[in-house]
Amino acid sequence: MTQSSLADRWQAAAPYLLSVLRILAAFVYIEYGTTKLFKYPFTVIHFTPGILTTIAGPLETIGGALLLVGLFSRPVAFILAGEMAVAYFHVHAPRAFWPISNSGQSAVLFCFIWLYISAAGPGRWSLDWLWRRRRPAPSPAQHKAFAG
Numbered sequence: 628m629t630q631s632s633l634a635d636r637w638q639a640a641a642p643y644l645l646s647v648l649r650i651l652a653a654f655v656y657i658e659y660g661t662t663k664l665f666k667y668p669f670t671v672i673h674f675t676p677g678i679l680t681t682i683a684g685p686l687e688t689i690g691g692a693l694l695l696v697g698l699f700s701r702p703v704a705f706i707l708a709g710e711m712a713v714a715y716f717h718v719h720a721p722r723a724f725w726p727i728s729n730s731g732q733s734a735v736l737f738c739f740i741w742l743y744i745s746a747a748g749p750g751r752w753s754l755d756w757l758w759r760r761r762r763p764a765p766s767p768a769q770h771k772a773f774a775g
Contacts, residue, residue, distance in 0.1 A: 642750050642751040643750060643751055643752065644750075645744075645747060645748070645749070645750035645751075646697070646749065646750030646751055646752035646753060647750075647752075648740065648744075648750075649694055649695075649697065649700070649744055649749055649750055649753070650695060650697075650752070652694075652737065652740050652741075653691045653692075653694035653695040654691075654695060656687055656690075656691040656694070656707075656737060657687065657688055657691035657692060657695065659683075659687045659691075659733075660683070660684050660685070660686070660687025660688030660689075660690075660691055661684075661688055662674070663679050663680050663683060663684035663687065664680060664684040664685065664688055683710065683714065686706070686707065686710050687707075687710075690703050690706065690707045690710075691707075694707070694741075694744070694749075696753070696754050697749040697750070697752065697753020697754045697755050697756065698753070698754040698755060699755070700744060700745075700748065700749035700753060700755050701744070701745050701746075701748060701749075701755075702745070704741040704742070704744040704745040705741070705742070705745035707737070707741045708737075708738050708739070708741035708742040708745060711734045711735075711737045711738035711741065712738050714734045715731050715734040715735055715738065718731075718734075719731030719734055
């Protein structure tokens with residue numbers, strides 16, 4: 628096997644690996660929401676009732692579920708990236724500067740994973756991709772109308 632064919636095969640796997648990243652990150656993300664809402668799975672970290680349970684919990688649970696199946700992925704991922712940025716600067720950053728020192732690693736990583744998915748899309752294994760594939764392609768006249 629030549630290097631170029633191996634590189635081509637690896638590059639062809641990108642849309643599928645993007646889906647794997649989205650699915651695994653969403654699965655872990657849902658746990659943060661269900662812990663805040665239902666105290667499941669159990670954790671030694673105690674979330675105080677308030678904004679965490681009323682806003683963050685539902686966003687993480689419902690948004691994570693939508694990202695898990697790849698539905699409305701771009702807008703949902705953008706909203707969740709914003710939520711994670713707010714979480715980092717509101718909860719973690721006041722404790723210390725570095726994420727390792729303020730326990731903000733997951734907030735930073737989720738923020739940039741969701742930001743990337745909002746730009747790159749959900750990958751091939753998603754309901755968004757299936758839905759987009761089934762819609763008819765726009766005609767050249769429609770392209771001109773939108774081009775201005």
